[in-house]
Amino acid sequence: MNWSQELAAGFREQKQLLKYLGHDEASGSLGAQQQFSTRVPKGFADKMKRNDFNCPLLKQVLPSSAELKLIDGYVIDPLQESQFNMMPGLLHKYHGRVLITIAGSCAINCRYCFRRHFPYQDNRINLKQWQAIVDYIKNDSSINEVIFSGGDPLMVQTKRLAEYIEPLESIKHLDTLRFHSRMPIVLPERIDAEFLELMARLTLKKVMVVHCNHSEELCPKTAQALADLKKKGFVLLNQSVLLKGVNDHSKILAELSHKLFGQGVMPYYLHLLDKVKGTAHFDMTVADAKQIYKKLQIILPGYLVPKLTREIPSEKHKTLIN
Ligand SMILES: *Cc1c(COP(=O)(O)O)cnc(C)c1O
Ligand code: SF4
Numbered sequence: 001m002n003w004s005q006e007l008a009a010g011f012r013e014q015k016q017l018l019k020y021l022g023h024d025e026a027s028g029s030l031g032a033q034q035q036f037s038t039r040v041p042k043g044f045a046d047k048m049k050r051n052d053f054n055c056p057l058l059k060q061v062l063p064s065s066a067e068l069k070l071i072d073g074y075v076i077d078p079l080q081e082s083q084f085n086m087m088p089g090l091l092h093k094y095h096g097r098v099l100i101t102i103a104g105s106c107a108i109n110c111r112y113c114f115r116r117h118f119p120y121q122d123n124r125i126n127l128k129q130w131q132a133i134v135d136y137i138k139n140d141s142s143i144n145e146v147i148f149s150g151g152d153p154l155m156v157q158t159k160r161l162a163e164y165i166e167p168l169e170s171i172k173h174l175d176t177l178r179f180h181s182r183m184p185i186v187l188p189e190r191i192d193a194e195f196l197e198l199m200a201r202l203t204l205k206k207v208m209v210v211h212c213n214h215s216e217e218l219c220p221k222t223a224q225a226l227a228d229l230k231k232k233g234f235v236l237l238n239q240s241v242l243l244k245g246v247n248d249h250s251k252i253l254a255e256l257s258h259k260l261f262g263q264g265v266m267p268y269y270l271h272l273l274d275k276v277k278g279t280a281h282f283d284m285t286v287a288d289a290k291q292i293y294k295k296l297q298i299i300l301p302g303y304l305v306p307k308l309t310r311e312i313p314s315e316k317h318k319t320l321i322n
Contacts (some may be wrong), residue, residue, distance in 0.1 A: 032063035250295035
């Protein structure tokens with residue numbers, strides 16, 4: 001199967017996923033699924049523990065009635081990013097870097113995600129709008145890095161990706177192309193020969209920030225995909241979100257760092273949850289996060305300790321916590 005077929009074969013109903021894992025099909029929450037649909041690649045489900053609702057992989061993707069509770073302080077756009085949305089698809093918030101949304105969907109729907117409310121419809125870009133984005137970048141020589149973000153940028157077919165990237169290659173002040181993608185982890189088949197060939201042709205420096213939250217997400221297939229990326233010159237980094245009930249323990253995070261390193265990925269950020277409506281049950285207090293982080297620093301060599309950060313609206317960089 002090619003990656004599009006793998007993608008199409010994924011679960012789109014909590015009922016089927018639960019059945020596949022040997023669970024009572026009545027668990028989960030239809031109301032929550034209606035708000036934000038279920039999407040789980042089969043390969044990701046295969047890494048889950050059967051008959052275990054505490055499985056850290058299942059918890060990230062199974063709709064839950066807790067999402068429907070309204071909780072003060074958890075809102076639709078906690079980062080107030082619309083003010084930095086310079087044109088459809090382009091976010092210019094960080095100095096030197098622009099963030100471009102080239103895809104409105106992901107291979108997996110993570111329940112804690114800000115994307116559950118984001119107006120992607122307004123941000124879907126056509127090739128004409130792409131030209132406007134290219135011009136914007138051309139006209140601002142302070143921009144040296146383009147970040148493909150999402151949704152998941154690797155949801156875009158490679159041929160289309162090539163059309164996006166080619167005009168960037170000739171902008172002199174650009175030197176780095178970065179992807180933020182969960183696909184090398186949740187659908188490693190995406191890193192196929194066609195994509196690798198395109199990447200090998202680029203003169204831009206390449207960075208891939210994978211989003212992995214738990215060591216059990218890593219497997220021989222992710223190892224292969226990551227090794228292939230590295231061979232094409234990618235710098236590989238990981239960003240995790242600190243999630244209650246999923247990875248809220250120093251030992252779990254240490255294991256994740258070690259296993260990532262084993263697959264050639266350096267831990268980069270450990271992000272506190274953005275306070276998105278419907279995700280409060282995953283959140284932790286800053287005090288609790290700090291405590292876990294302190295223990296993590298004791299048991300890991302410095303180079304395997306991710307930076308503990310959070311996003312504060314109006315701040316033009318992530319804010320380090322410590
Ligand atoms: C924080 C963040 C960035 C920018 O990160 P830096 O590494 O601080 O430049 C880009 N994309 C996503 C998805 C992020 O969370
Ligand atoms: S943007 Fe990232 S966290 Fe959100 S649903 Fe997509 S893969 Fe999951």
